[in-house]
Amino acid sequence: MTDTIATSPVMYPRRKRKLRGSTIATYAFLIMCALFFAVPLYVIIVTSFKTMTQISEGEIFSLPREWTVEPWFKAWNTLCTGLECNGIKSGFFNSIQILIPSIAISLILSSITGYALALWNVRWANGFLFVLFMCAFVPFQIIMIPLIILMSRTGFYGSYLAVAIVHAILAMPLLTLIFRNFYKDIPQELMSAAMMDSGSFLRVFVEIILPMSGNIMVVVLILVITSVWNDYLVGLTFAGFSAQPMTLILANAVITSRGEVIYNVDMAAALLTAIPPLVVYFGLGRFFVQGITAGAIKG
Amino acid sequence: MALRWSRWSPQLALTPALAVTAIAFAGSIGWTIWMSFTRSRRLPDYAIDPAEWGRQYNRLFNDPAWALSLGNLLILGIGSMLAIVFGFLLAVLVNREKAGEGVFRTIFLYPLAVSLVVTGLVWRWMMNPSLGIENFLHQLGWKDASFNWLSAPETAMYGIILAQVWQSTGFYMALMLSGLKSINSEIWSAARLDGVSPLRLYVEIIIPMMKFTFLTCAILLSLGVVKAYDIVVAMTNGGPGQSTWTPAYFTINAYSIRSNIGFASAAAVVMLAITLVIFLPIVGLTAWQTRRRADRA
Numbered sequence: 001m002t003d004t005i006a007t008s009p010v011m012y013p014r015r016k017r018k019l020r021g022s023t024i025a026t027y028a029f030l031i032m033c034a035l036f037f038a039v040p041l042y043v044i045i046v047t048s049f050k051t052m053t054q055i056s057e058g059e060i061f062s063l064p065r066e067w068t069v070e071p072w073f074k075a076w077n078t079l080c081t082g083l084e085c086n087g088i089k090s091g092f093f094n095s096i097q098i099l100i101p102s103i104a105i106s107l108i109l110s111s112i113t114g115y116a117l118a119l120w121n122v123r124w125a126n127g128f129l130f131v132l133f134m135c136a137f138v139p140f141q142i143i144m145i146p147l148i149i150l151m152s153r154t155g156f157y158g159s160y161l162a163v164a165i166v167h168a169i170l171a172m173p174l175l176t177l178i179f180r181n182f183y184k185d186i187p188q189e190l191m192s193a194a195m196m197d198s199g200s201f202l203r204v205f206v207e208i209i210l211p212m213s214g215n216i217m218v219v220v221l222i223l224v225i226t227s228v229w230n231d232y233l234v235g236l237t238f239a240g241f242s243a244q245p246m247t248l249i250l251a252n253a254v255i256t257s258r259g260e261v262i263y264n265v266d267m268a269a270a271l272l273t274a275i276p277p278l279v280v281y282f283g284l285g286r287f288f289v290q291g292i293t294a295g296a297i298k299g
Numbered sequence: 300m301a302l303r304w305s306r307w308s309p310q311l312a313l314t315p316a317l318a319v320t321a322i323a324f325a326g327s328i329g330w331t332i333w334m335s336f337t338r339s340r341r342l343p344d345y346a347i348d349p350a351e352w353g354r355q356y357n358r359l360f361n362d363p364a365w366a367l368s369l370g371n372l373l374i375l376g377i378g379s380m381l382a383i384v385f386g387f388l389l390a391v392l393v394n395r396e397k398a399g400e401g402v403f404r405t406i407f408l409y410p411l412a413v414s415l416v417v418t419g420l421v422w423r424w425m426m427n428p429s430l431g432i433e434n435f436l437h438q439l440g441w442k443d444a445s446f447n448w449l450s451a452p453e454t455a456m457y458g459i460i461l462a463q464v465w466q467s468t469g470f471y472m473a474l475m476l477s478g479l480k481s482i483n484s485e486i487w488s489a490a491r492l493d494g495v496s497p498l499r500l501y502v503e504i505i506i507p508m509m510k511f512t513f514l515t516c517a518i519l520l521s522l523g524v525v526k527a528y529d530i531v532v533a534m535t536n537g538g539p540g541q542s543t544w545t546p547a548y549f550t551i552n553a554y555s556i557r558s559n560i561g562f563a564s565a566a567a568v569v570m571l572a573i574t575l576v577i578f579l580p581i582v583g584l585t586a587w588q589t590r591r592r593a594d595r596a
Contacts (some may be wrong), residue, residue, distance in 0.1 A: 023396060026392050026395065026396050027396065027399075029392065030389070030392055030393070030396070030399075030403055033389060033403075033407070034403060034406045034407070036465070037406050037407055037409070037410060037465065037468075037469070038406055039425075040410075040418075040421045040422065040425065040465065041409070043421065043424070043425060044421050044424075047424065055430060056430070058429060058430045058431075058434040058435070058438070059435065059438070060425065060430060060431050060432060060434070060435050061435060109315055109316060109319075110316075112312050113312065113313060113315070113316040115312075116309040116310075116312045116313050117313070120309035121309075122309050122310055122313060123310070128313075128317070128320075131320060131324075131325075132316075132320065134578070135320060135324045137522050137574060137578055138324065138328070138571065138574065139525055139526055139547070139567070139570045139571060139574055140526065141547060141550040141551065141563075141566070141567040141570055142327070142328050142331050142567045142568065142570065142571045143323060143324060143327035143328060143331065144554070144567070145330075145331060145334070145554060145560055145563065145564065145567075146326070146327040146330040146331060147323060147327060149343065150322075169319055169323045172316060172319055172320075173320075173324075176316060200308070201308035201309055201312065202308060202312075226412055229414070230412075230413075230414030230415070230416075230417075231414075232414065232415070232416050232528075232529040232532065232533075233528055233529060233551070236551075237551070237555075247414050247416045247417075247529075250416060250417070250420070251416050251420075251532060251533060254420055254533075255532070255533070255536055263424065263430070266420065266424070267420075267421075267424065270417045270420045270421060271417075273414065273416070273417055274412075274413050274414065274417045277412040277413065277414070278409065278412050278413065280412065281408075281409055281411075281412035282405075282409070285405060285408075288408075288412070289404075289408065289473055
């Protein structure tokens with residue numbers, strides 16, 4: 001960070017004379033804020049590598065005296081939730097099995113709906129868009145109970161598919177709006193040409209529109225991965241006992257566990273849960289920012 | 300045949316989405332509203348007693364925990380507005396000093412990729428009285444330092460606000476940055492030529508120009524606050540006592556702990572009503588913008 005300060009006057013020679021002091025003050029403030037945002041991640045990482053003896057001395061910011069990976073193995077294999085001590089690994093695989101059908105349903109449903117609404121003359125398209133816009137902001141609690149009853153009646157309750165379907169339902173309005181906003185900018189001439197060429201709804205979609213949608217697909221994919229992986233409430237209300245996602249197992253283990261609290265194992269488990277979306281974030285940051293702002297600004 | 304197929308398939312393709320909207324959204328909302336007027340307990344009971352249709356709402360508004368939840372919602376809403384102020388400030392500074400913009404943006408935004416459950420657990424750990432930051436400050440020699448916010452009913456909500464602000468500031472910064480970047484670059488150079496002080500430039504020109512970005516942020520934040528549940532579970536699980544209950548927490552609790560569908564539905568309907576009240580400005584705003592665009596054209 002120090003070399004960014006050093007390079008700034010070089011990049012902006014005109015400002016050098018005038019804004020020197022304020023530039024330094026600005027960077028000092030920004031670095032302080034960066035520390036505020038970075039400290040929790042630092043604390044969680046160092047705690048997860050410390051021994052319990054060192055943790056009980058209470059130096060939360062100090063580096064581990066002796067680095068140990070044992071908490072990570074314990075968190076993965078033997079962390080206890082209630083009476084069972086199977087670690088957080090079952091939650092990891094549950095989350096994966098929820099995520100995959102959820103991605104498939106969300107992407108297919110929302111992209112086709114968005115495409116139909118943006119590029120074809122369908123009746124009441126604007127009315128439907130407005131309804132979708134409203135649905136995107138409805139609190140989950142107002143639709144939760146009937147959906148639970150519906151899932152129980154159809155025998156899905158407590159399965160991966162139930163959680164995945166509910167995620168897809170909740171995401172459908174916003175994702176459809178994102179796809180629709182992307183597709184509506186496709187030039188009309190291109191659509192006319194495509195229509196002349198093949199003319200069928202599905203063929204135009206598969207042969208012309210889908211190859212153009214790489215960017216928006218990644219954006220939506222990131223949105224789905226982070227929201228499904230980080231979800232707690234849908235898992236709590238639809239997963240029953242056998243399909244609990246990772247966040248749910250983590251929360252149960254840390255919050256409801258009795259007796260001695262093993263902080264380093266808790267922090268390792270929290271970090272394990274946070275890693276997949278963080279990898280997505282650090283790997284695909286540009287798309288991530290597009291994803292989170294796409295839904296918000298276009299509305 | 301091909302022509303007829305092509306005319307029908309767009310409508311056909313919309314069927315799943317229409318079905319989801321009709322059943323999972325419209326139908327479910329209607330069902331919940333209906334249930335809120337019944338005496339349903341563990342199982343749905345569809346009969347509405349005309350003399351007692353408001354029974355659940357009566358109980359709800361006489362329940363001290365509900366009053367507390369609504370109060371907490373207000374505190375959380377006002378406190379979380381810090382994230383917008385903070386986000387705007389960071390966006391302005393990051394935007395002014397171009398060098399390092401990417402690095403700072405990455406650091407400010409990463410909490411958004413962390414789930415609220417993990418956020419809550421980390422902050423809970425840092426607020427641990429005997430091993431966390433409080434202890435650290437004591438060791439530094441500041442003996443009166445108190446960071447044990449979560450264990451006292453008066454301060455527990457502030458702990459939740461702090462974690463919430465930590466998690467969401469980056470999001471508002473990103474929205475504000477894209478708002479700032481859409482401002483015409485001539486305004487900046489004109490202001491520099493005229494020697495307008497930076498403070499006046501922002502207060503009198505930039506902020507008024509960005510009022511819709513601010514409004515969007517405020518509405519998104521309020522809608523998010525109404526849904527606040529995970530963070531409460533992870534940090535305090537509603538405690539100490541019931542001091543950090545929120546309407547979302549109350550509703551889930553009424554359903555899963557008290558097993559009372561009618562009561563939970565009434566609470567959910569009030570949540571929906573709050574959402575609609577927050578939502579109305581954005582509908583008005585959209586209508587206003589469309590009209591303005593139409594006037595210009």
